[in-house]
Amino acid sequence: MTGFDFKKDPFENFLTLYKEAQIKGIPDAHAMSLATVNKDHKPSVRIVYFKGMIRGGFSFFTNYNGRKGHDIEANSNVSVNFFWPHLDRQVRIDGVVQKTTREESEAYFATRPRLSQLGAWTSDQSEVLESFSSFQAKFTAIEEKFKDQKVPCPPHWGGYRIEASEIEFWFGKNGRLHERYIYQKQPTSWKTFLRFP
Numbered sequence: 001m002t003g004f005d006f007k008k009d010p011f012e013n014f015l016t017l018y019k020e021a022q023i024k025g026i027p028d029a030h031a032m033s034l035a036t037v038n039k040d041h042k043p044s045v046r047i048v049y050f051k052g053m054i055r056g057g058f059s060f061f062t063n064y065n066g067r068k069g070h071d072i073e074a075n076s077n078v079s080v081n082f083f084w085p086h087l088d089r090q091v092r093i094d095g096v097v098q099k100t101t102r103e104e105s106e107a108y109f110a111t112r113p114r115l116s117q118l119g120a121w122t123s124d125q126s127e128v129l130e131s132f133s134s135f136q137a138k139f140t141a142i143e144e145k146f147k148d149q150k151v152p153c154p155p156h157w158g159g160y161r162i163e164a165s166e167i168e169f170w171f172g173k174n175g176r177l178h179e180r181y182i183y184q185k186q187p188t189s190w191k192t193f194l195r196f197p
């Protein structure tokens with residue numbers, strides 16, 4: 001058995017495990033694979049950074065016009081997965097995403113380094129890029145445009161929050177006798193059960 005003190009509230013469990021991953025120095029403990037599905041039912045996956053809980057939802061920030069943004073527009077079901085090597089743990093969260101409010105997006109954007117803020121204006125995320133030099137030239141023009149000014153949050157940039165419907169805590173064990181603890185959302189509570197590894 002894991003010895004982990006599971007609580008009824010899966011968010012509490014997640015935050016405890018996440019904190020432990022950070023304390024133990026797992027690199028990029030806040031990196032999660034985000035899977036989306038497009039309008040033609042084709043999946044795609046990429047890493048994004050978890051940016052904390054917003055109104056009870058797992059948040060991340062991105063360009064709304066990129067591939068994942070278009071996928072989400074067509075299908076709001078997503079799945080994210082954290083993998084914390086060395087601790088041999090993963091946590092998978094399935095759910096539905098919603099955009100964060102404009103105020104939430106702007107508040108987070110304001111905390112980003114200036115370079116990243118300028119980058120958000122420069123990048124037409126997921127679009128075909130002619131050349132790196134054109135990208136660099138665009139960056140320079142944007143830098144000039146916002147010279148001596150605060151960089152505002154682009155209208156096409158912001159956050160999403162995932163409303164979890166299922167959360168799985170996976171603990172790796174010797175002999176592949178892994179332990180899987182599932183929390184499934186019910187109208188007013190969470191149903192908990194195990195799965196074979």
Ligand SMILES: Cc1cc2nc3c(=O)[nH]c(=O)nc-3n(C[C@H](O)[C@H](O)[C@H](O)COP(=O)(O)O)c2cc1C
Nearest residue numbers: 031046047048049061062063066067068069125126
């Ligand atoms: C460690 C790591 C963290 C990343 N974090 C983010 C992020 O928080 N938001 C984001 O939009 N892209 C992030 N990216 C880039 C994405 O993986 C991806 O390339 C980009 O969002 C475009 O994805 P899309 O074309 O599927 O929309 C990160 C990549 C890595 C490797």
